Amino acid sequence: xxKIYALEERCLGCRxxxxxxxxxxxxxxxxxxxxKEEDIESAIFIEEIISEKQISYFxxxxxxxxxxxxxxxxxxxxxxxxxxxxxxxDKKKCVSCLSCILVCPFGAIKLGKDxxxxxxxxxxxxxxKSLCVEKCPNNAIELLEEHYKKEI
Amino acid sequence: MSLDFNxxxxxxxxxxxxxxxxxxxIHQCSNMVHVYDEEDAVVYSNNNKCVNCxxxxxxxxxxxxxxxxxxxxxxxxxxxxxxxxxxxxKQAQSGGVLLSSMGTPKTFPIYWDKLLLNASQVTNPSIDPxxxxxxxxxxxxxKPNKLDFDNEGKLVTVMPPQVELNVPIMFSAMSYGSISxxxxxxxxxxxxxxxxxxxxxxxxxxxxxxxxxxxTIVQVASGRFGVHKEYLNAGxxxxxxxxxxxxxxxxxxxxxxxxxxxxxxxxxxxIGSDAISPAPHHDIYSIEDLRQLIFSLKETTRYxxxxxxxxxxVHNAAAIASGIARAGADAIVIDGLRGGTxxxxxxxxxxxxxxxxxxxxxxxxxxNEEGIRNSVSLIVAGSIRNSSDIVKAIALGADAVYIGSAxxxxxxxxxxxSCSTGKCNWGIATQEPFLxxxxxxxxxxxxxxxxxxxxxxxxxxxxGGMGINxxxxxxxxxxxxxxxxxxxxxxxxxGVKHAGE
Numbered sequence: 001x002x003k004i005y006a007l008e009e010r011c012l013g014c015r016x017x018x019x020x021x022x023x024x025x026x027x028x029x030x031x032x033x034x035x036k037e038e039d040i041e042s043a044i045f046i047e048e049i050i051s052e053k054q055i056s057y058f059x060x061x062x063x064x065x066x067x068x069x070x071x072x073x074x075x076x077x078x079x080x081x082x083x084x085x086x087x088x089x090d091k092k093k094c095v096s097c098l099s100c101i102l103v104c105p106f107g108a109i110k111l112g113k114d115x116x117x118x119x120x121x122x123x124x125x126x127x128x129k130s131l132c133v134e135k136c137p138n139n140a141i142e143l144l145e146e147h148y149k150k151e152i
Numbered sequence: 153m154s155l156d157f158n159x160x161x162x163x164x165x166x167x168x169x170x171x172x173x174x175x176x177x178i179h180q181c182s183n184m185v186h187v188y189d190e191e192d193a194v195v196y197s198n199n200n201k202c203v204n205c206x207x208x209x210x211x212x213x214x215x216x217x218x219x220x221x222x223x224x225x226x227x228x229x230x231x232x233x234x235x236x237x238x239x240x241x242k243q244a245q246s247g248g249v250l251l252s253s254m255g256t257p258k259t260f261p262i263y264w265d266k267l268l269l270n271a272s273q274v275t276n277p278s279i280d281p282x283x284x285x286x287x288x289x290x291x292x293x294x295k296p297n298k299l300d301f302d303n304e305g306k307l308v309t310v311m312p313p314q315v316e317l318n319v320p321i322m323f324s325a326m327s328y329g330s331i332s333x334x335x336x337x338x339x340x341x342x343x344x345x346x347x348x349x350x351x352x353x354x355x356x357x358x359x360x361x362x363x364x365x366x367x368t369i370v371q372v373a374s375g376r377f378g379v380h381k382e383y384l385n386a387g388x389x390x391x392x393x394x395x396x397x398x399x400x401x402x403x404x405x406x407x408x409x410x411x412x413x414x415x416x417x418x419x420x421x422x423i424g425s426d427a428i429s430p431a432p433h434h435d436i437y438s439i440e441d442l443r444q445l446i447f448s449l450k451e452t453t454r455y456x457x458x459x460x461x462x463x464x465x466v467h468n469a470a471a472i473a474s475g476i477a478r479a480g481a482d483a484i485v486i487d488g489l490r491g492g493t494x495x496x497x498x499x500x501x502x503x504x505x506x507x508x509x510x511x512x513x514x515x516x517x518x519x520n521e522e523g524i525r526n527s528v529s530l531i532v533a534g535s536i537r538n539s540s541d542i543v544k545a546i547a548l549g550a551d552a553v554y555i556g557s558a559x560x561x562x563x564x565x566x567x568x569x570s571c572s573t574g575k576c577n578w579g580i581a582t583q584e585p586f587l588x589x590x591x592x593x594x595x596x597x598x599x600x601x602x603x604x605x606x607x608x609x610x611x612x613x614x615x616g617g618m619g620i621n622x623x624x625x626x627x628x629x630x631x632x633x634x635x636x637x638x639x640x641x642x643x644x645x646x647g648v649k650h651a652g653e
Contacts, residue, residue: 012180012590019174019213032214035172054585137211138592 001085002143004044004121004130006059010140011046013057017132017141018042024124024131041112041119044132044141059132059141061121062087062108070100070109070120086125091117157241160222162204164197170216171195177208177217182575182587205568207577239498250498253571253581255398255490255535255557258502262490263509263642264541268651270632272619279621281612287622288608290320290552292389292529293458294482312482313458315369315388317552318347319608320623321542323600324533324556325371325393325462327353329406329415329427330494330571331560333360335580337593338563340364342600351554354393354404354429356418362386369460372449374403375429377419384452389483391460392445394433397491397534400464400505404429405495410574410583443479450480458482458529465489465511465534466504470518477519477528485554486511488534492557494581495572508534509548513646516549516628525549525628539610548646549628562603563596 019031021042026034034040044061064087071079071087078093079100089100096116101109109120123143124130133143164185173195177186183201186208188194202219209217226234239250272278279286293314300308323339330353337360339350344367351369352361356378361368368387372379384390395401406415406427416423436442446459461476462485463469473484488508493501512532519525532545533554542553561567564578571581579591611623620626634651635643643650 010589010592012586014176014179014211015174016176016211016213019172019176032170032172035174135213138590139595 001064001146002123003064003146004059004061004123004133005142005144006061007140007142008056008058010138011057011059012138012140013046013048013055014137015046016135016137017044017059018046020131020135021121024127025119029127039113041110043110043119043121045110060106060108061132063106064121064123069103069105073099073103075099084125086123087120088122089118089120094118156245158200158238158245159224160199160202161238162202162219163199163222164202164208165218165220166195166197167216167218168194170214172214172216174213176211176213180207180211180577182577182582182584203568203570203573204566205570205577206566210566251495251572252498252501253493253495253569254567255492256502257569260489260507262535263507263638263646264537264544266636266638267509267544267646267648268634268636269540269543269547269614269618270634271617276619278619279616281609281616284616285621286612286616287624288319288611290317290623291315292317292460292483292531292551294528295526297526313456315349315458316347317349319604320546320550320552320611321604321607322348322369322531322552322554323350323559324492324554325351325353325369325391326494326556326560327355327371327377327406328358328418329353329355329410329583331580332576332582332588332591333358333414334588334591334593334596335560335563336361338591338596338600339559340367341593341597342604343367345597345601346604348604349388351391352387355406355415355427356420357383357386358414358418371462372445373429374431374433375427377421377427377429380420381452384449385457387457389458389460390449390453391462391485392433392442392449392481393462394436394442395462395464395466395487396493396496397464397487397489397505397508398493399496399500400466401431402497402500403431407574412583415583439475439479442476442481446480460485460531462487464491464504465506465508467506469506469511470514473515473528474518474522474524477524481528483529483531483551484515485531485533486515487554488512488532491534492560493571508532509545510642510645512545512548512550513630517647520549520628539607540614542607543611543614543626544633546623546626547629547632549630551627558603559600562599563591 021044022040023031023034026038044059046057047060049056068087075097076093076095078090081087094117109118112119133141185198185201187196204219291314294312296309302308328336343350349367349369352371354371354373365386369389369391370387371391371393373393408424408426449459460483461481465486465488476484489505529551531552532550536553536555574582576582579588630647633648635648636651
């Protein structure tokens with residue numbers, strides 16, 4: 001299964017991935033309407049690491065774990081792993097207990113803007129392509145096979 | 153002084169209907185032009201900080217940004233232009249020498265645009281490069297006046313060292329320090345893939361780049377930064393830099409803030425110290441002195457590498473080139489008036505030197521007349537903008553060209569002329585790690601390869617049109633050129649006839 005990998009050494013922290021994530025998950029699929037009219041939380045977020053020498057960034061999103069804690073913790077069965085191995089969230093079943101947010105070891109699940117549902121990466125399966133990967137200006141987010149090891 | 157007389161150069165126009173407050177522009181601008189106001193939830197722009205590098209415009213996901221020249225009118229006066237007035241304000245404020253980057257913006261004649269190429273019609277056939285062989289490979293170096301063969305037809309003459317190039321295009325000297333490590337890596341990898349050369353510039357060669365040695369020309373300039381035996385032997389040729397087209401007669405200055413750990417190790421100078429290249433080489437005061445340096449470098453490399461000498465195109469370029477050829481150089485590099493730079497005093501950049509076309513024509517002519525044209529290759533630089541400039545340069549007598557600005561433009565440079573600030577938003581002319589990152593060599597070297605591949609196709613098309621099947625056969629063939637709108641003196645110097653003649 002292919003997953004989204006963030007390459008820290010290339011990430012510029014421009015946050016375009018967040019913009020396109022919101023667009024891909026909007027109803028309108030229109031970048032301006034998605035931001036001005038719809039209230040969506042991005043499922044990918046840029047983390048900043050500020051050290052003395054420099055600031056570095058990386059994009060954080062669901063790792064689609066083999067043994068996902070969030071699925072185990074979910075009390076309503078909203079969080080599930082589909083046949084392709086993608087961890088998904090069924091908003092209709094979600095009861096906003098937020099257990100998934102508590103147990104996620106990566107901090108990759110966020111509370112949605114509505115304060116009720118959670119927002120997480122679904123690899124844009126409904127959209128057809130991972131927009132964050134496609135639009136990253138520096139190829140800092142890549143869709144790669146699971147056992148990909150970065151060449152040093 | 154509290155009041156700055158200078159008004160902004162550019163105005164940032166934001167289409168509020170399109171702006172989604174994603175703050176990408178804020179995160180990308182190293183000049184801190186864009187500011188987010190939490191209270192009003194809007195992004196403001198400080199026009200006076202904008203250098204018009206287009207980084208925010210290019211990355212804005214909704215095309216909400218536009219930058220234009222600041223529309224404030226000065227009273228019309230052909231003599232006291234906006235530029236002239238602004239420069240005085242700037243100097244009255246700072247008390248300093250005006251600094252500029254990239255090539256001169258002044259309206260000097262561009263002779264490439266006043267030369268037209270020939271094509272075959274009826275009496276001689278044109279060649280289709282897609283169907284027939286078309287050679288763009290060239291060799292840079294001293295050529296013997298005649299070749300001797302033994303009875304079996306094998307070459308007996310010992311050939312002087314040559315640099316083999318698949319295309320007549322190389323990447324100009326741009327030092328590590330003036331441009332970033334990632335930019336250097338992109339140039340080195342592109343040169344390797346294309347089978348041509350890039351030039352280290354005067355800043356030495358980073359250890360990580362020794363592996364690209366077969367496609368590297370190492371430079372020895374007046375500052376002698378990073379020069380040692382291993383360095384001299386690392387590339388395929390050595391270039392002695394006497395002058396640069398953008399700033400003939402003066403040296404260079406890399407500010408200490410650009411000399412970080414890595415640049416310091418490469419240049420062999422302390423971290424944070426200014427790297428000052430003197431105006432002259434302090435051991436070269438004559439052609440004889442130049443000969444000594446050429447031969448010390450040849451000794452160091454066991455006569456295995458050609459030695460280039462680079463000069464700025466100046467008034468007596470032809471006589472100087474003749475001296476350089478006689479001093480033992482294997483190639484002469486001429487850098488013209490419109491050539492680029494990371495930083496040069498504005499007055500020097502805009503007023504010193506001569507256009508490369510005239511210098512090239514007169515040097516080729518002079519060397520031919522003296523019967524020593526074979527002893528050197530001629531490489532020209534200084535604002536080569538496209539493939540037709542290259543074809544015209546070859547027809548005027550050049551062996552190859554160097555491209556600098558064009559290569560940087562392929563890497564994302566938007567010609568904002570702000571290299572000297574060290575805050576290049578495209579990750580080219582900067583040493584700030586968070587800016588350098590923006591130039592991903594993996595993406596960028598392919599853009600360089602694309603550019604040169606495309607130009608090479610175009611060169612082949614133009615050669616084919618003229619019925620010529622090798623770059624070598626066009627060299628110095630000025631009958632393939634005609635001038636348009638040039639006066640008799642210009643035509644005489646260029647050695648071409650006027651269109652219609």
